[in-house]
Amino acid sequence: MEEKEQRTLDEELLLLFETAKDEQIKEWLAELQPYDKAQLYLDLPDMYRRRYLLLLSGTDIAELMQELDSEDQTALIEIVGTEKSTEILNEMSTDDAADLLGQLEEEHSEEILVSMDENEAAKIKALLIYPPDTAGGIMTNEYVWIRRHYTVGEATEKLRAFAHIAESIYYLYVINEDRKLVGVLSIRDLLLHPAETPVQDIMFERVISVPVDMDQEEVARVIERYNFVSVPVVDQDERLVGIITHDDVMDVLIAEHEEDISRLSGFGKESITLQTTAFQSAVRRLPWLVGLLFIGLGSGSILSLFSDTIEKVVALTFFMPMIAGMTGNTGTQSLAVVIRGLASRELSWNEMLHLIRREFGVALLMGIVCGILIGLVAMLWMHNIPLGIVVGGSLFLTLIIGTLAGTLIPLVLHALKVDPAVASGPLITTINDIFSLTVYFGTATLFIRYLV
16 A cells, blocks of 8 residues: 555656646645655656755755665765755754764765854764764764753753754753763653752752763663663763664664674675665675585585495485475574574573573474474385484484574674674574584494494
8 A cells, every 4th residue: 555655656746747847846745754755765767866856955855864774865965966965964963964974985074064054063073973883973962951050940941942953852961060960850850840949859860871982782772671762871971972862772773683684694794775786785695605605515525424325325315405404494593592682682691591401402392303203204205214213313413403503603602792693594504504414424324234
């Protein structure tokens, strides 16, 4: 339904381009939501995009920009040029503007900053000094703060004066003479007390804040843990330097999950979208695949070691794909469980041990059930009881190995302070292939006299 409605908007806009005047098109566009304007921009042929953007005000384009990913934002800035870019960035919130400028080449970024409103440019420059994946990199410095000696009436007046520039007004942050964060006051508390009430008598003094250099994923966990709408950011001297709002955290969570999925799929840090070209996609995938190709050669060397066993019992090869596939599948399942647990929160050593024990128990149950089933299939199919025992026993052992590999590898990497998402699905699958074939043909070799 949504796609049909969007196609109708596209067709209507193209028709307006052919038949209507610019003023009529502007009136039509004024009724659309920012999301619809962004989708129209993405769906329009390149030949119409410049004209479309010229019909929008700087405020409209600033709102539209919030709905685009970083690549499309950068491309839009290139289309409109420096003058229009300056107008757009003046209308954007400072944290979003800083993120956008951080994606541009330094020379282009400086050119735009010089042309911007002096106050807006200063606020953006103050954010650009922080690494993009830290609290400082995702915070905004557009918020309302009040002094500790204010009364409720004075705090209300300041809120009324500065609310239009603040990104979030759910909380007022209280600072002392040295700009150190000493308390927080909700709008609800502000409204419930008389104007002459001192702020320091009603403010909440045990403020949860985050340091400016905290990793953005840790910030997201803090906001999730306490159900905050926003959280204050302080420097090493406990001075208030900004706030992080829940919408910024949502962007972080989406980006981090996309990155983890890309790594689990063997793509590395870069995500692959519908807009990614075939060449870019191949470049991002090839390093992993080439590395796994050479690791996979170990499977071939294992088969050569057991060539005599294979020649004597050719039926062993019938079950080889199943053994390797099942081991890789269970390893990938365990990997997904562990990555999900680590992504949601920090696991203690006791929780890690519990996770290992649980996955081992799961592996035992799956190994017993699957081993018995495939053993019976092999016996009935090949009319060979020893072969069924070897195939079933091998699957039992390899499922345990695969599950433990998928559990232990990301936990070990996490303990070593390495991102566990690098233990991607293809890597686990390739390693498990080597282990499963070794166990399978090694077991068959031990019992070769019963199989022949």
